[in-house]
Amino acid sequence: MKKVFSLMAISLFLWCGLILNVSASSYVNEKGVLIDEEIVNEFKDVMNPDSFKYMDQFIYNTYVFKHTHGFDRTTQIYVNKDLIQNGKIIKSESFVVSEKEYNEKYAIESHNDCSNNNLCWQTSALKVELENSSSSPYLTSTLYVNWLTVPSVKSYDILAFRYSNFNILDAQGLQYVNYDTANPICYVWKDSSINGNAFTKASNGIGIAMGLSPKGNEPYSMQMFIWGTYKKGGSLVATYQHTNSPLTLNEAKNYSFNSAGLGNVINYSSATIANKYSGSPGITYVYK
Numbered sequence: 001m002k003k004v005f006s007l008m009a010i011s012l013f014l015w016c017g018l019i020l021n022v023s024a025s026s027y028v029n030e031k032g033v034l035i036d037e038e039i040v041n042e043f044k045d046v047m048n049p050d051s052f053k054y055m056d057q058f059i060y061n062t063y064v065f066k067h068t069h070g071f072d073r074t075t076q077i078y079v080n081k082d083l084i085q086n087g088k089i090i091k092s093e094s095f096v097v098s099e100k101e102y103n104e105k106y107a108i109e110s111h112n113d114c115s116n117n118n119l120c121w122q123t124s125a126l127k128v129e130l131e132n133s134s135s136s137p138y139l140t141s142t143l144y145v146n147w148l149t150v151p152s153v154k155s156y157d158i159l160a161f162r163y164s165n166f167n168i169l170d171a172q173g174l175q176y177v178n179y180d181t182a183n184p185i186c187y188v189w190k191d192s193s194i195n196g197n198a199f200t201k202a203s204n205g206i207g208i209a210m211g212l213s214p215k216g217n218e219p220y221s222m223q224m225f226i227w228g229t230y231k232k233g234g235s236l237v238a239t240y241q242h243t244n245s246p247l248t249l250n251e252a253k254n255y256s257f258n259s260a261g262l263g264n265v266i267n268y269s270s271a272t273i274a275n276k277y278s279g280s281p282g283i284t285y286v287y288k
Contacts (some may be wrong), residue, residue, distance in 0.1 A: 029053045030135045035059050036284070051170045051227050053095070054133060054140040064168045119283050124267040125149050128240045130283040134230070141285065142225040143238040151242060154214050156252035158241040158277070160200075160207025160233040162265040165234025165287065168201075169227050170194055173208040177210060200254060205257030207266060209249055239263025239282040247276055 025037040035052050043063060052060070096121075114120035118130040129144045143159050159173060171194040198209045208224055222240075241262050243252070251273050261267030261274075263282035268274040 009014075030138075031056050031133055031140075032255060033057050035060065039063050042059045045175060048170045048227075054135065054138055054227055056131075056133070056140070056142065058140070059174070059223075078261040082101070094119060119285060121281055121283070126242075127150075128280070128283070130238050130285060132285050133243075133288065137229040138227070139230040139287065140225060140227045141236060141238065142223055142242065143283075145220075145222040145240045147219040147221070150219055151212065153242075153244055153246065154212035155246045156198075156209040156249055157212050157222070157243055158207055158209055158239075158252065158262075158266055159204060159222065160241075160257070160265050161226055161236050161238045162205040162259070162282075163234065164237035165231040166202065167229045168206060168210040169229070171199070171206055171208075172225065173198070173210050173224045174222065175210055175213065175280045198249060198254045200255060202257050205264075205265065207253075207255070207257075209252035211249070232287050235284060235286040237264050237282040237284045239265040241266060241280055243276050246274040246280060247273065271278075 014035050026082045027035055027037070030053055033055060035055075040049050040052050042287070062261060114122045114129070117129070119131070120127070126145065126147045126149075128146075131142045131144065133140045135288070141161065143161070145159065171198075194206075196208070198211070200207045200209070210224075212220060212224060227242065237259075237260065251270075254268070254273070255261070256269075257265060258267035259265075262277055263280055264284075265282050266277075
């Protein structure tokens with residue numbers, strides 16, 4: 001397909017069965033996302049309504065499909081294909097395809113890597129990236145983890161932040177994985193809210209022990225975001241730690257936040273537990 005349409009521009013949204021219907025009462029937030037007040041009101045008991053003011057499109061989409069469809073949705077890819085000639089669009093098509101069909105016919109190889117991004121690191125197995133958005137005094141920081149292979153050990157991995165001059169207002173952890181390549185399903189990890197049992201919280205940090213779905217046979221995608229107020233002169237460090245040995249939730253979440261810990265964030269008092277984790281680096285962001 002790339003050979004036929006050498007000047008073809010493709011944009012896509014990978015949503016989990018998501019069909020977006022916006023009510024009459026809506027607004028555009030600080031990140032340019034159209035927010036439906038009906039969705040904000042639905043989640044106000046478990047989510048600070050102000051969080052939606054600084055939420056990116058990817059995170060907001062999770063609330064949309066919770067609101068519209070629930071969790072058990074077949075993956076669909078919405079493709080917009082433009083044929084461009086002499087700088088003008090001469091033909092435009094929009095259609096929906098399965099993930100398999102998209103990968104076989106329409107996918108354009110991504111050239112995004114960590115070579116020019118100091119808020120990112122990557123191996124042959126996974127990519128970890130930190131994205132930050134601020135509108136003083138508010139800051140949203142999101143840690144993205146994308147596995148390029150399927151991890152052999154599926155136990156409790158840690159996504160965590162250590163920070164200074166930051167007052168946290170909200171946090172959430174999310175996980176996506178395909179259960180079945182013939183009929184891919186999006187999975188949102190059940191214990192994702194800030195008051196969930198898997199969170200570890202302190203005045204200088206917060207983290208989540210995220211249990212990898214044992215049914216996943218495709219690469220995993222995870223993320224954790226924090227939202228709060230900040231003061232210039234401070235900074236945060238985010239890290240992802242994959243466990244190489246099975247362990248319990250209580251073992252995984254029993255840590256404090258210290259620069260001497262894993263990724264300069266997670267400090268286990270038990271060396272036995274610490275040694276079960278990958279020891280991956282942390283990513284530092286200085287508030288602007």
